[in-house]
Amino acid sequence: MTALRTDVADVPPPDLRFRRHVRPLSSLRDLWRSRELVQVLAEREFQARYKQTVLGVGWALVTPVLLVIVFSIFVKRVATVDTGDAPYVLFAYLALIPWGFFSSSMTRGGGILVMETSVLNKVRCPREIFPMAGIASAGIDMVVSTFVFGGLLLITGYEPKVTVVWVPLILLVQVMFVVGSVLLFSVLAVYVRDLLQALPLLLQLGLFATPVAYGVEAVSQDSWRLYALINPLVGVIESYREVVLYGHAPPWELFLPSSLTSVVLLIGGYIVFKKLEGGIADVA
Amino acid sequence: MLPEGALRANRVWKRFRADRRPRRLRDALEAPRDWMLRSQERARRYRWALRDIDFEIEPGESVGLIGMNGSGKSTLLKILNSIMYPYAGSIEIEGRVGALIDVRSGIHPQLTGRENIFMFGALLGLGRRAIATRFDDIVAFAELELAIDRQAKFYSSGMQMRLGFAVAAFLEPDVLLIDEVLAVGDTSFQQRCLDKMRSVRQDGTTLVFVSHDLNAVEAMCDRALWLADGCLAVDGTAAEVLGAYRSTVERSARADLPTVGPVRFGEADVGPPGGGVAQTYGPLDVHLRVESDVECLARVIVGLTQAVASPIFVVERDVALRAGRTDLRCHIARLPLPHGRYAVWAGLAAPDRRDVIPWRPVADVDVLGPNVSDPPSGVPRAAPVAVEAAWDVTVT
Numbered sequence: 001m002t003a004l005r006t007d008v009a010d011v012p013p014p015d016l017r018f019r020r021h022v023r024p025l026s027s028l029r030d031l032w033r034s035r036e037l038v039q040v041l042a043e044r045e046f047q048a049r050y051k052q053t054v055l056g057v058g059w060a061l062v063t064p065v066l067l068v069i070v071f072s073i074f075v076k077r078v079a080t081v082d083t084g085d086a087p088y089v090l091f092a093y094l095a096l097i098p099w100g101f102f103s104s105s106m107t108r109g110g111g112i113l114v115m116e117t118s119v120l121n122k123v124r125c126p127r128e129i130f131p132m133a134g135i136a137s138a139g140i141d142m143v144v145s146t147f148v149f150g151g152l153l154l155i156t157g158y159e160p161k162v163t164v165v166w167v168p169l170i171l172l173v174q175v176m177f178v179v180g181s182v183l184l185f186s187v188l189a190v191y192v193r194d195l196l197q198a199l200p201l202l203l204q205l206g207l208f209a210t211p212v213a214y215g216v217e218a219v220s221q222d223s224w225r226l227y228a229l230i231n232p233l234v235g236v237i238e239s240y241r242e243v244v245l246y247g248h249a250p251p252w253e254l255f256l257p258s259s260l261t262s263v264v265l266l267i268g269g270y271i272v273f274k275k276l277e278g279g280i281a282d283v284a
Numbered sequence: 285m286l287p288e289g290a291l292r293a294n295r296v297w298k299r300f301r302a303d304r305r306p307r308r309l310r311d312a313l314e315a316p317r318d319w320m321l322r323s324q325e326r327a328r329r330y331r332w333a334l335r336d337i338d339f340e341i342e343p344g345e346s347v348g349l350i351g352m353n354g355s356g357k358s359t360l361l362k363i364l365n366s367i368m369y370p371y372a373g374s375i376e377i378e379g380r381v382g383a384l385i386d387v388r389s390g391i392h393p394q395l396t397g398r399e400n401i402f403m404f405g406a407l408l409g410l411g412r413r414a415i416a417t418r419f420d421d422i423v424a425f426a427e428l429e430l431a432i433d434r435q436a437k438f439y440s441s442g443m444q445m446r447l448g449f450a451v452a453a454f455l456e457p458d459v460l461l462i463d464e465v466l467a468v469g470d471t472s473f474q475q476r477c478l479d480k481m482r483s484v485r486q487d488g489t490t491l492v493f494v495s496h497d498l499n500a501v502e503a504m505c506d507r508a509l510w511l512a513d514g515c516l517a518v519d520g521t522a523a524e525v526l527g528a529y530r531s532t533v534e535r536s537a538r539a540d541l542p543t544v545g546p547v548r549f550g551e552a553d554v555g556p557p558g559g560g561v562a563q564t565y566g567p568l569d570v571h572l573r574v575e576s577d578v579e580c581l582a583r584v585i586v587g588l589t590q591a592v593a594s595p596i597f598v599v600e601r602d603v604a605l606r607a608g609r610t611d612l613r614c615h616i617a618r619l620p621l622p623h624g625r626y627a628v629w630a631g632l633a634a635p636d637r638r639d640v641i642p643w644r645p646v647a648d649v650d651v652l653g654p655n656v657s658d659p660p661s662g663v664p665r666a667a668p669v670a671v672e673a674a675w676d677v678t679v680t
Binding site: 037043044048051120121 | 295336362392
């Protein structure tokens, strides 16, 4: 039996400080191993959201449909938006799909680390699966609203162009941007709770700062690159419009700066997340 | 490199902010001034939860973690489970770790029991197929056959707890960390939890078990670690550590007794008549002095305990107290207690059963005699009692 210790110092010797080593490769491997968990969490988030509601998944459609109606009635009359030969409904709705994905990913994934403290404080698992699950759940909504876009195409009789083959590339950039933003935001929100209060406001401002109701032409062409660099959704949305509605290649002038920001945000967001996740259980 | 199922804590330190008040804008503005404070003063704003914890656990060992509330047991378990990270030092664990920090955590009220099993199992690291093969066992163990497709918010708290334990217990990890899971649940479920933990242990799983139920720790563990004020106070066999812990608990319980009021206990003197050390099946005299300012009728209750307030047995007597000092002498003819250290507790109750002097320890007594026989492995004993038994074995 080891006897009672009485010689414990007041503070640990400095050379004993714990350094948490973040190894990106093994973290990614852990994340990949937890993919089922992301799926289960996303399903749970999705089900918990729509269970016991009358409209159910219909709620995934309410926001974009309502917004597109509002845009059609007001924005179109107040401002002149040049939509080429595409109907305004398609022009606006196509932008609302990525915007809605970003917005609901932030809403669901951004605060999830704060909400799930009961699990985070009790169960060991890669922390990034929680924001990921929020994003995945928002992704289900996006799929649903994409079907509605198909319906709109049928109703308007407008034919999408063959350049839709570019869509996967644009989607990749879009997902990188969303994952990076949500990871960064969710972990910062654990430490600075004010961010959660500010989020709805930020998203509302973001909707106006993004060419959803209008086209990028509303901004003077000199600042397009800067605009797309600051707000990667600019490049994403304009690229979708070009490839789906107008039959052009993505506008590289917008798409490349947006891709650059998205990649930087994804890598930077992931690094910040891994750096800060060690203290989540201490403050949550 | 440690063998599978082993874990080691290398001089682990952990601190928390002492002031839990939220940081506001003003604090942020004052931050630069903080940097000018001497580092010592800055350090005072933190409270050390763990200090220099250093131990190693072999594969297959079962270790109890005991200590008072706030001594750092749960923090240590969270660090072992990599939920938290230490401030200094490090942790090494080989093998798959299963942990039950709180059985009811992770159960989502909106989902059904079935969905929760898959969800909770996934959180504990089980794949969908692995859960499916154990699904029936889990449901049967949790006795939730009829409620499995009901939403968990309609479960009783016992049902939620059974669900949580059942999922974690069927995880079959190399290292199993369990925090105070037996505190809730009815007797038969507690017994089945202990059974399950025992069979998990017999399969070679390393077990780290936090509990205030010292009898359960004694039954389940070979070794115990005693945390006191964030330090690893004693590390040894379960019997040694629990013995030391029990007597300290009693000493500290006696230390903070109030000595005011109209009726007070004076000195207590416990021992066999004629002096010496008490023996099993021998006599014991409890001599208790009561000082009273008033005249009253009261019932004096004297009992012997081991580390807990609930006694192994009590004896009682109605007395008419006069103002002044009353000497009470209780003679116990045959002490039914095996070898060990016990505490004598006493209380004084009014005829309407209200406390005149609350139940409290008044003295220690050591008993010499045969050691008590152990119950089957993993079965906690309620209280030690010495019983004379004669066996008659006939082989036919």
